[in-house]
Amino acid sequence: MRVCILGYGLSSLALTKALVNEKIYVDVFCTKNIKKISQSRTIGISKKNINFFNKHIINIDKFIWKLKKIHIFSDNLKNEKLLNFQNNNDQLFSIIKNHQLHEILEKSLKKDKYFKKLKLKENFKFFDKYNIVIITDHFNSITKKHFNKKIIKKYNSFAYTCILDHQSISNNIATQIFTKRGPLAFLPISNKKTSVVYSFKNYKKKEDQVIIDLINQYNFKYKINKINKIESFELKSLNLRSYYHNKFLAFGDLLHRIHPLAGQGFNMTLRDIKIILNIIKKKRQLGLPIDYSVNKEFEEEIRHKNFIFSKGIDLIYEFFNLESKLKSNFLSKSIQFTGNNPTLNKFFSSIADKGF
Ligand SMILES: Cc1cc2nc3c(=O)[nH]c(=O)nc-3n(C[C@H](O)[C@H](O)[C@H](O)COP(=O)(O)OP(=O)(O)OC[C@H]3O[C@@H](n4cnc5c(N)ncnc54)[C@H](O)[C@@H]3O)c2cc1C
Known part of the structure; x- marks a missing residue:
C-alpha cells in the first residue's frame, strides 16, 4: 500500500516517519513555495x-x-507564584527547536526506502492511484474545496518569539507570566539559552524594541548577553467541522490550531498520530484495506476530544484576558487556591501530558 501526504511541515514529517517505520510506502508532496522553518521557535513536548x-x-x-x-x-x-507544576524525578516537558526537529526527521526519511519526496503538480489527477490522501498543507485547491468549513477565532494578537543567550545557570524550570498584554513564556533549551514566546494583544505593528523592553522588564532570572532575531506569528484558533472528505483527510494545524499559551498544538497532533497509527495497524493485522474507512474511524475517535481540548485552552486564554481587564485579583487567587490542591494539580498535569 502507498499513502499520499501533502505538505512538508512537522506534522507531515512526523506522521510520515511513523508510517514508514511500519513499512508503509509514503509519497510526500510539497508545494513550490515551502515555508522556511522558523529558527527562533521551539516546541514543548509532554513526557508521554x-x-x-x-x-x-x-x-x-x-x-x-x-x-x-x-x-x-x-x-x-x-x-x-500562581501555580507550580513539577516532577522532581523525571521530565515534565521537553523542549526542542522546531528547525532541529524538522532536520532530524528529514535526514532520517531521506535514507528510508519507503519514503519519496515529490513536487506537487497542478493537475490533481495523480491522486487517483492512492486510497488515502492526508493533507497538512493549507494552500492547495483540495484544502480550499473540501476543508473550508471551520470554526475560527482571531485573537487579535501576535506571538513574538526569540532565543536569549545568557550566562550559564542550572536551567530546567520553565516560567510563564500572564502579563496584562498576554502570556509570556521563558522556555529553557540549555544552561546558556532560553527561548521566549510572548503572545501580545492588540499590537499589530512589530517593533522589536517594545518586545525587548518587556522581556527585560519581566526577566528576573537570566543575565542576558544577547537577544537573537525576533519573529512574529499571527494567532488564531481553528477547528475543522469535518476531518475528512472521502479519501482526503486533513491533519496537523490544518485540523486544529490553538493559542500557544499551553504549548499544546503539536502535542495534539502527536496524539492524533498515535490514534491513526493504531487504526492502520489494526486494519493491517485483520487484512483489511487501508482506505477512507480509516478517515471515518479517526474522526469518530478524536474529533470531539480535540474540540473540547481546544475549547479548554481558549477558556484559559479568556480567563486571563478577563482578569487583565479587572482591577481585582480575585480570579488569580481562586486559581492559586485550586492549583494548590494536590489532586487538582495532578489532574491538570495529567491532561497537559496525555490529553483526554
Ligand atoms: C509561537 C508558537 C509556539 C508554539 N509552541 C508550541 C509548543 O511549545 N508545543 C506544541 O505542542 N505546539 C506549539 N505550537 C504549535 C506548533 O508549532 C504547530 O502545531 C506545528 O508547528 C504545526 O505544524 P504543521 O506541520 O501542522 O503546520 P505548518 O507548519 O503550518 O505546515 C503545514 C504545511 O503547510 C505549508 N504551509 C503553511 N503555511 C504556508 C505558507 N504560508 N505558504 C506555503 N506553504 C505553507 C507548510 O510548508 C507545510 O507543508 C506553537 C505555535 C506557535 C505559533
Missing part, C-alpha cells in the same frame, strides 16, 4: 508524547532539553 515519539517516530532523547518544573505567575499577583 516524548515516549511515543522515541518509540514510534524517532529517538530524540539526545536532542531534547528536559524540564522538571513549570512556574506560573500573573501580573495581578505581583511576585507570588
Whole structure:
C-alpha cells in the first residue's frame, strides 16, 4: 500500500516517519513555495508524547532539553507564584527547536526506502492511484474545496518569539507570566539559552524594541548577553467541522490550531498520530484495506476530544484576558487556591501530558 501526504511541515514529517517505520510506502508532496522553518521557535513536548515519539517516530532523547518544573505567575499577583507544576524525578516537558526537529526527521526519511519526496503538480489527477490522501498543507485547491468549513477565532494578537543567550545557570524550570498584554513564556533549551514566546494583544505593528523592553522588564532570572532575531506569528484558533472528505483527510494545524499559551498544538497532533497509527495497524493485522474507512474511524475517535481540548485552552486564554481587564485579583487567587490542591494539580498535569 502507498499513502499520499501533502505538505512538508512537522506534522507531515512526523506522521510520515511513523508510517514508514511500519513499512508503509509514503509519497510526500510539497508545494513550490515551502515555508522556511522558523529558527527562533521551539516546541514543548509532554513526557508521554516524548515516549511515543522515541518509540514510534524517532529517538530524540539526545536532542531534547528536559524540564522538571513549570512556574506560573500573573501580573495581578505581583511576585507570588500562581501555580507550580513539577516532577522532581523525571521530565515534565521537553523542549526542542522546531528547525532541529524538522532536520532530524528529514535526514532520517531521506535514507528510508519507503519514503519519496515529490513536487506537487497542478493537475490533481495523480491522486487517483492512492486510497488515502492526508493533507497538512493549507494552500492547495483540495484544502480550499473540501476543508473550508471551520470554526475560527482571531485573537487579535501576535506571538513574538526569540532565543536569549545568557550566562550559564542550572536551567530546567520553565516560567510563564500572564502579563496584562498576554502570556509570556521563558522556555529553557540549555544552561546558556532560553527561548521566549510572548503572545501580545492588540499590537499589530512589530517593533522589536517594545518586545525587548518587556522581556527585560519581566526577566528576573537570566543575565542576558544577547537577544537573537525576533519573529512574529499571527494567532488564531481553528477547528475543522469535518476531518475528512472521502479519501482526503486533513491533519496537523490544518485540523486544529490553538493559542500557544499551553504549548499544546503539536502535542495534539502527536496524539492524533498515535490514534491513526493504531487504526492502520489494526486494519493491517485483520487484512483489511487501508482506505477512507480509516478517515471515518479517526474522526469518530478524536474529533470531539480535540474540540473540547481546544475549547479548554481558549477558556484559559479568556480567563486571563478577563482578569487583565479587572482591577481585582480575585480570579488569580481562586486559581492559586485550586492549583494548590494536590489532586487538582495532578489532574491538570495529567491532561497537559496525555490529553483526554
Ligand atoms: C509561537 C508558537 C509556539 C508554539 N509552541 C508550541 C509548543 O511549545 N508545543 C506544541 O505542542 N505546539 C506549539 N505550537 C504549535 C506548533 O508549532 C504547530 O502545531 C506545528 O508547528 C504545526 O505544524 P504543521 O506541520 O501542522 O503546520 P505548518 O507548519 O503550518 O505546515 C503545514 C504545511 O503547510 C505549508 N504551509 C503553511 N503555511 C504556508 C505558507 N504560508 N505558504 C506555503 N506553504 C505553507 C507548510 O510548508 C507545510 O507543508 C506553537 C505555535 C506557535 C505559533
